[in-house]
Amino acid sequence: MxxxxxxxxxxxxxxxxxxxxxxxxxxxxxxxxxxxxxxxxxxxxxxxxxxxxxxxxxxxxxxxxxxxxxxxxxHKKLHLVLDLDNTLVHSTLSRNLTLEERDHLIKQYATKGLLSEVCDGVMLVKLRPGAREFLEKASAMFDLSVFTKGRRDYAEEVARVLDPDGSRFGSCRWRVMSREDCFTGKQKSLDVVLAHDRVVLIVDDNEEVWAHNNKGNLIKIAPYRFFLPPKNLSEAVKSACRFEDNEAKEEGEFARVLKTLKEVHDTFYEDSFMIEYGHEVSISVKFLLERVHNSNVKTRNAIVN
Ligand SMILES: [Mg+2]
Ligand SMILES: [Zn+2]
Known part of the structure; x- marks a missing residue:
């Protein structure tokens, strides 16, 4: 398209x-x-x-x-729908940090493009370690779009932070779905994605937000948290700032998720698989994802026993 x-x-x-x-x-x-x-x-x-x-x-x-x-x-691709908050980024209200902390973080991360102020400085967005590398690798196998329960203006700004030159999400305007696009019981649904759900995978830290019939397309990722939740801030520790990343770029969740994405993608396009199961168009990624999950469970059990 x-x-x-x-x-x-x-x-x-x-x-x-x-x-x-x-x-x-x-x-x-x-x-x-x-x-x-x-x-x-x-x-x-x-x-x-x-x-x-x-x-x-x-x-x-x-x-x-x-x-x-x-x-x-x-193009030998599938479609991937990505969540933003706690999946690709973690955001906080700027007012949860002191001015000194904000300056420190900006010095440490913003100069490398890993932290950005959005929504007129109201929000501070920190990229998950390896987020851009993940998008680059995933975009070789998938068309990418974003689906967040955040507001549209926030979502489009964060998408631009992640993909400044528009080479991963294409034109952000029609690749970013937000709260305003949740119609079915205020849940995220593939109904508003212009790709058949049999070729769509989802990466999200939250399964609850997805429509029941789309949960089989989902690869869950552990939530990324850089800032502390404001409700946990005591008088002694006023700041939501951690200063340090608690997730390694190389062995983090992105590496695990990419492995699953690649397995599903490669199996979908494997010649032998197409012959075995007939026309490629009838294969569903749900079925392939379930197979990958089952074989991972088997491998884990084999190691345990
Ligand atoms: Mg999330
Ligand atoms: Zn007409």
């Missing part, structure tokens, strides 16, 4: 047929400009992270996912 997703949506047109009304911006069809009431008011799903007030019909969502699937397969 090209970066100009909206023009791709508008292109949905079968010659000889009247406009299929693939989506709407506000009440108006993205293609013919007619009002949705005139178009029979088809059921739609909101995609405002792509374009404000954009909604798409189910046939159009399916068509875009099919276009995406072809692109993924051509």
């Amino acid at each position: 090209g970066t100009d997703l909206l023009s791709e949506i508008c292109r949905s047109f079968v010659p000889g047929l009247a406009c299929q009304h693939p989506g709407f911006i506000g009440p108006l069809c993205t293609r013919c400009g007619r009002d949705n009431l005139e178009c029979g008011d088809p059921p739609t799903r909101p995609f405002s992270y792509i374009e404000p007030r954009l909604t798409l019909t189910m046939p159009e969502i399916d068509r875009l996912r099919n276009v995406n699937l072809k692109t993924l397969i051509r």
